[in-house]
Amino acid sequence: MDELKKDEILEESEEAVDAEAPAEETVEDVETDFSEEIPEAEEIVEEKSELEAELEEIRDMFQKELDAASDGTDEVLIQELEDEAEESEEEEEFVPCDCCGENPRSVSYGEDYPYCDSCREAMKRYPLRFSGFLTLVISLALIAGTAYFAMPTIDSWIPTLESVSLYKEGKLYSAIESSYSALNSSDKENISKKLVRETIDAYVATGYYNDAVGLIEMFFTETELKMPWNAKYNKIITENTVLQETYYTVSDIIEPVANGKEYDYDTIIASLDALKEVNPKEEGTSTVTEKYNEVFIEYYKYVVMSVNGKSVEEQLAQLKKVHEIGEGYEWTYLSNLCGIAARAGDEETVNEAFEKAIEINKEDVNAYIAKASYYRFLETPDADKILEICAEAAKNSYGGDVSYKQYEAIAYLIKGEGAMALEAIEEAISSVYTVQSCNLYALCGLYNGNTDIYDEMKDVLEGAGYELSPLVEKYKKGKITIAEIIADNGGDI
Amino acid sequence: MTGLYILVRYLTFPGAIMKGFWQQVVCRICKVPVEDNRYLRNDEMCGNIEHEFMPKARGAFALCFVPAFMNALLCTLLIVVPEIVLLFGIGGIPLKVLSAVSLWFGISLYLNSYPLIEDAINMMSKVYKEGNILQKIFYAPAAALLYIGAYLERYNITLLAVVAGAVALAVLF
Numbered sequence: 001m002d003e004l005k006k007d008e009i010l011e012e013s014e015e016a017v018d019a020e021a022p023a024e025e026t027v028e029d030v031e032t033d034f035s036e037e038i039p040e041a042e043e044i045v046e047e048k049s050e051l052e053a054e055l056e057e058i059r060d061m062f063q064k065e066l067d068a069a070s071d072g073t074d075e076v077l078i079q080e081l082e083d084e085a086e087e088s089e090e091e092e093e094f095v096p097c098d099c100c101g102e103n104p105r106s107v108s109y110g111e112d113y114p115y116c117d118s119c120r121e122a123m124k125r126y127p128l129r130f131s132g133f134l135t136l137v138i139s140l141a142l143i144a145g146t147a148y149f150a151m152p153t154i155d156s157w158i159p160t161l162e163s164v165s166l167y168k169e170g171k172l173y174s175a176i177e178s179s180y181s182a183l184n185s186s187d188k189e190n191i192s193k194k195l196v197r198e199t200i201d202a203y204v205a206t207g208y209y210n211d212a213v214g215l216i217e218m219f220f221t222e223t224e225l226k227m228p229w230n231a232k233y234n235k236i237i238t239e240n241t242v243l244q245e246t247y248y249t250v251s252d253i254i255e256p257v258a259n260g261k262e263y264d265y266d267t268i269i270a271s272l273d274a275l276k277e278v279n280p281k282e283e284g285t286s287t288v289t290e291k292y293n294e295v296f297i298e299y300y301k302y303v304v305m306s307v308n309g310k311s312v313e314e315q316l317a318q319l320k321k322v323h324e325i326g327e328g329y330e331w332t333y334l335s336n337l338c339g340i341a342a343r344a345g346d347e348e349t350v351n352e353a354f355e356k357a358i359e360i361n362k363e364d365v366n367a368y369i370a371k372a373s374y375y376r377f378l379e380t381p382d383a384d385k386i387l388e389i390c391a392e393a394a395k396n397s398y399g400g401d402v403s404y405k406q407y408e409a410i411a412y413l414i415k416g417e418g419a420m421a422l423e424a425i426e427e428a429i430s431s432v433y434t435v436q437s438c439n440l441y442a443l444c445g446l447y448n449g450n451t452d453i454y455d456e457m458k459d460v461l462e463g464a465g466y467e468l469s470p471l472v473e474k475y476k477k478g479k480i481t482i483a484e485i486i487a488d489n490g491g492d493i
Numbered sequence: 494m495t496g497l498y499i500l501v502r503y504l505t506f507p508g509a510i511m512k513g514f515w516q517q518v519v520c521r522i523c524k525v526p527v528e529d530n531r532y533l534r535n536d537e538m539c540g541n542i543e544h545e546f547m548p549k550a551r552g553a554f555a556l557c558f559v560p561a562f563m564n565a566l567l568c569t570l571l572i573v574v575p576e577i578v579l580l581f582g583i584g585g586i587p588l589k590v591l592s593a594v595s596l597w598f599g600i601s602l603y604l605n606s607y608p609l610i611e612d613a614i615n616m617m618s619k620v621y622k623e624g625n626i627l628q629k630i631f632y633a634p635a636a637a638l639l640y641i642g643a644y645l646e647r648y649n650i651t652l653l654a655v656v657a658g659a660v661a662l663a664v665l666f
Binding site: 125135136138156157168192194 | 526574581582587588594
């Protein structure tokens with residue numbers, strides 16, 4: 001409104017200034033015209049006077065306007081207008097804080113900074129959210145709660161971890177021993193189910209079915225055993241019964257063989273074969289067993305063959321037959337297979353059986369001994385290889401089993417290192433007191449010129465109803481050499 | 494990828510909340526304005542608070558390090574016992590349930606321990622351009638880890654790490 005007024009005034013002032021000049025010019029022109037046109041003088045004079053009057057009025061009017069324009073009040077007005085314009089410009093520049101919407105944004109933190117100083121200060125004290133505190137409290141409560149409930153189970157942790165680790169390493173005997181302390185360290189509920197399962201598996205893998213069943217009965221309720229995921233344990237219970245019944249039945253058949261009585265080999269083999277067709281449940285001799293365990297039957301056929309002095313090749317063929325059907329029952333035959341294959345010089349079978357035996361139980365010293373035997377029975381025995389295998393056995397043997405030391409002694413005899421051989425057999429005999437080890441000890445004693453050992457072993461064996469091996473006697477008499485003993489029997493005396 | 498990132502943050506919301514919480518604690522200590530303290534939101538800021546950049550190297554490092562350290566610490570305390578309990582089947586039902594919840598909490602914290610990429614970049618910039626020599630030396634290993642971790646978390650590779658870890662444990666035991 002004021003702006004318009006100002007513009008109008010300014011326009012009128014300009015028009016007034018412009019209009020003044022033409023007006024003077026017109027009067028001059030009129031005066032000139034008037035002097036020239038005399039005949040119409042009166043009219044002209046009248047017109048002139050009218051015009052002059054009009055001009056006078058216009059002049060006054062413009063004068064008034066000019067006076068008004070140059071008046072102090074208008075300056076005030078213009079100043080006000082200018083101030084208002086400046087204010088409106090300022091109003092256009094004002095951008096409120098994004099947060100409060102009242103204060104202008106602070107430009108000291110950058111042109112585009114969206115907040116005012118007071119909001120910025122408030123943001124530094126932005127309250128922490130309750131959800132954060134709550135989550136923190138829940139986390140701490142969970143830590144405390146878990147620790148509280150886990151506390152009673154802690155006793156079983158270390159033996160459990162140790163046992164499970166040993167199971168993973170395949171050291172079954174050590175793992176089983178370690179699991180004893182874990183299984184007896186706390187309440188049944190607090191004992192690791194994984195450890196129980198691993199121990200059951202270890203018992204099964206090493207043939208201790210009775211112990212496995214004992215653990216199953218101790219740690220699994222009848223309801224749990226009915227669950228599909230526990231079917232395996234039901235099967236173990238059934239299998240244990242089948243194995244026991246097979247064993248008792250087979251034992252009856254091979255009783256004359258086991259006790260050195262007279263027997264007809266073919267009859268016994270036929271009787272064992274016949275068991276495969278029998279259904280004890282139907283016959284009423286068992287409530288569980290529908291079929292005797294075929295692996296057991298075939299294995300005992302091998303035992304009978306072995307006792308009956310069948311050839312190594314025949315025994316090996318029988319054991320290979322067992323191996324074909326024997327998955328899960330490796331504990332019955334695998335070390336025998338390895339040993340017989342070694343005698344037969346079947347390197348492939350030796351390696352296969354050895355790898356399998358070690359895969360099941362790294363601590364199966366019999367497997368190492370059987371593999372070492374392969375190198376004893378070679379045409380040129382490989383003493384270094386035997387020592388290498390014995391060193392491996394030493395690393396993995398369980399519970400101070402040093403039976404492999406006998407074969408270390410043989411290896412040293414092959415190498416001609418009598419002192420080392422004697423040292424090895426002395427260590428072996430401290431835990432393995434057999435006819436074989438006594439004979440070997442006597443032989444090593446003689447090899448080292450020590451007849452006292454020979455005499456001692458002779459007394460020991462005779463005291464137990466045995467005699468020293470003729471090979472040792474022959475060696476004493478100088479009728480045979482160590483090389484010949486090893487070439488003939490691989491060092492088995 | 495952002496969708497998956499947000500989904501993982503929501504599935505592991507305890508960790509997301511805790512990370513935002515620790516970030517805010519650091520901002521308060523360092524007197525850095527926090528613009529938005531919502532810990533969970535439907536954008537790539539999910540699990541982080543919106544704040545001004547830390548002006549100093551120490552603050553920038555703390556903003557990345559403290560949430561990671563605290564979450565990692567809590568995560569460790571939360572998962573050690575449950576892992577043993579669940580892995581070996583020790584204890585009764587209450588312990589197992591509690592262990593399962595603790596394990597989820599712990600994994601949530603682990604999956605939300607690394608900083609936002611922008612914060613990590615700011616930290617590296619502050620530490621290596623404006624930090625003094627001691628800061629450069631002492632912060633270097635953690636800063637590098639946090640910087641890499643920020644990218645891993647952004648692209649959910651930490652989730653893959655958890656899955657791989659779980660598989661490894663199952664195989665090992």
